[in-house]
Amino acid sequence: MGLPEIAAACSFRAAFRARQVYHWLARGASSFDEMTDLPLAERERLSRLFPRIWSSQVASELEDEDGSLKLQLRLSDGAAVECVLLEDIEGRRTACLSSQVGCPMRCAFCKTGTLGYLRDLTPGEIMEQFHQLSSRRGQISNVVFMGMGEPMLNLSAVRAAIAILADPAGPGLSLRKITISTSGIVPGIIDLAERGPAVRLAVSIAAADDDLRSALMPVNRSHDLAALKTALLIYQEKTGERITLELPIMGNSNATVADAEALATWSRPLKVQVNVIPWNRVPELPFVEPTREQVEAYISELERTGLVATRRMRRGRGVMGACGQLGDTLRA
Ligand code: SF4
Numbered sequence: 358m359g360l361p362e363i364a365a366a367c368s369f370r371a372a373f374r375a376r377q378v379y380h381w382l383a384r385g386a387s388s389f390d391e392m393t394d395l396p397l398a399e400r401e402r403l404s405r406l407f408p409r410i411w412s413s414q415v416a417s418e419l420e421d422e423d424g425s426l427k428l429q430l431r432l433s434d435g436a437a438v439e440c441v442l443l444e445d446i447e448g449r450r451t452a453c454l455s456s457q458v459g460c461p462m463r464c465a466f467c468k469t470g471t472l473g474y475l476r477d478l479t480p481g482e483i484m485e486q487f488h489q490l491s492s493r494r495g496q497i498s499n500v501v502f503m504g505m506g507e508p509m510l511n512l513s514a515v516r517a518a519i520a521i522l523a524d525p526a527g528p529g530l531s532l533r534k535i536t537i538s539t540s541g542i543v544p545g546i547i548d549l550a551e552r553g554p555a556v557r558l559a560v561s562i563a564a565a566d567d568d569l570r571s572a573l574m575p576v577n578r579s580h581d582l583a584a585l586k587t588a589l590l591i592y593q594e595k596t597g598e599r600i601t602l603e604l605p606i607m608g609n610s611n612a613t614v615a616d617a618e619a620l621a622t623w624s625r626p627l628k629v630q631v632n633v634i635p636w637n638r639v640p641e642l643p644f645v646e647p648t649r650e651q652v653e654a655y656i657s658e659l660e661r662t663g664l665v666a667t668r669r670m671r672r673g674r675g676v677m678g679a680c681g682q683l684g685d686t687l688r689a
Contacts, residue, residue, distance in 0.1 A: 358382075358481075367403060374399070383527030385488035387411055413485045418493075419676035427678035428489055432458070432482060436475055440486035440504055441678040442494050445670070451499040454486045455683070456515050457506025462540045464561070465573045466605050468639045468677070469505045469684040478506070480517035487522065500530060503538040503559070505683050509545025519554050532556050538603065543580040543588040550592040558592060559601040559632070560585070564611045565623035573611065582623060589627055599628045604655075605681060607636040607644035612651045614658045621662035631659055634669040637679040 358366065363382075364375035374395070381392045387410055389395070389403040416431040426442040441453040460467070461474035486504075491497050500522055502508040508515045515537065522530045538559040539545060549558065564570040570577040580588075589600055602624065606612040620631070635652050636644055647655075652668060659666040673679040 367406070378403075380526045382410070383484075383521050383524055385491060385528075387488070387492075411485050411488075413482060413489070415489055419678070421673050421675035421678065423672050423675065425673035425676060425678050426490065426494060427673060427676045427683075428486070428493075430482075430486060430489065432478075438478065438482070438486070438505055439678070439683045440490060441673050441683070442490040442497070443672045444494070445672075449499065450494055450497045451501060452487050452490050452497045453501050453504045454483055454518075455504030455506050456483060456502055456508040456511045459684070460506045461510070462507050463575050464540060464563070464681075466563070466607055466610075466636055466639075466642060466644055467681045468642070469681075471641065472505075472684050474506075477511040477514060480514045480521070483514060483518040484521055487518075487528070491528075497528070498530075499534045499536075501536045501538060501559075503536070503680065507540055507542060508537050509539045509542035509549075512545055512548060516554065519556060523554070536601070540574055540576045541580050541585045542576065543584050546585075546588040546592050550588075550595040555596060555598075557601065558598065559603050560589065561603045561605065562620065563605055564616060565619040566616075569611060569616075586623070586627070593628055599630060602629050602631045603634060604631055605634045605636050606647050606652065606655060608647040608651055609645045612647045612655055614654050617655045617658035618662070621659055621664055624664065630665040630667065632667055632669050633659075634680050637674055637682050639682055 360375045360379055363378050367378060369375050377394055386392060389400045392400055412433040413430040415428050416437060417429040419427045424444045427439055429437055429439050431437050436458045438455040438458055440455055443451045443453060457477050458475035459472040460469045463470040502515060519535055521527045522535060523532055532555050536557040536559050540561050563573045567577060567581050570582060633656055635647050638646055656666045656668060
């Protein structure tokens with residue numbers, strides 16, 4: 358809720374009361390008792406009016422040996438989503454948030470894609486993932502929309518959540534610490550380029566060959582590699598920002614040196630960095646994890662062509678919370 362909605366819902370006559378409540382909510386308050394700058398009688402009235410502030414409840418908490426935390430949230434209508442807190446060796450905490458219940462994109466290498474799509478999340482449900490993770494692990498420095506769902510298909514709610522995440526009255530994250538990751542929805546990329554916010558953009562590519570990409574990512578049938586590249590060129594022209602290309606590679610599909618070479622050729626003249634993601638095993642999917650030699654040869658080939666390539670650290674695998682694994686406890 359923004360200020361006018363809060364003022365109306367709480368029947369405030371004074372505008373500053375809505376601002377006070379907004380500040381508490383944006384910082385993750387879960388009860389009116391915490392709002393100590395409101396008079397006691399007002400806190401009691403609001404508690405009677407809204408016995409619960411958060412609409413979701415944590416249904417399960419799983420902690421990996423590497424420190425990653427995966428939460429499953431049960432939403433008010435019984436649907437469920439997962440979110441993950443990843444901590445790197447320097448102690449930076451990144452919240453990986455979901456934007457939809459399930460996902461309609463059906464990428465062949467992704468567990469979430471097998472669940473189908475149920476509905477979009479509201480801005481509040483997105484923020485509750487952030488606050489639930491933060492209440493357990495403390496200050497979060499980065500947010501990535503790489504959880505369940507395609508954020509470009511729920512862009513208005515994602516935008517509303519980002520406005521709160523970046524609000525100095527709330528978590529106050531820099532927009533540069535927030536990343537939207539898309540499977541390649543062309544109108545969404547252009548919309549983001551034109552209307553912002555100026556967050557970082559990551560795009561899953563998987564392959565730079567239309568036939569292979571269509572097999573791995575059905576989105577390619579409606580937004581093919583040529584259309585995607587045009588959209589990314591527009592994005593770069595408008596924002597001047599470097600784009601991250603995400604490359605999930607599977608040992609028996611798209612991990613050859615020729616695949617890397619094709620990617621390097623396709624990506625010219627985009628200004629990109631490539632994040633190679635060794636595929637994380639999902640038992641029911643027909644892929645195998647790439648060998649270390651495959652990953653190294655793939656990255657070497659990208660570097661030989663002058664591309665900046667990094668290898669995604671594997672985190673959260675012990676709780677099925679790594680990239681492409683979300684949804685193992687859910688049935689959409
Ligand atoms: S990779 Fe992302 S867009 Fe593709 S099915 Fe999984 S959650 Fe959806």
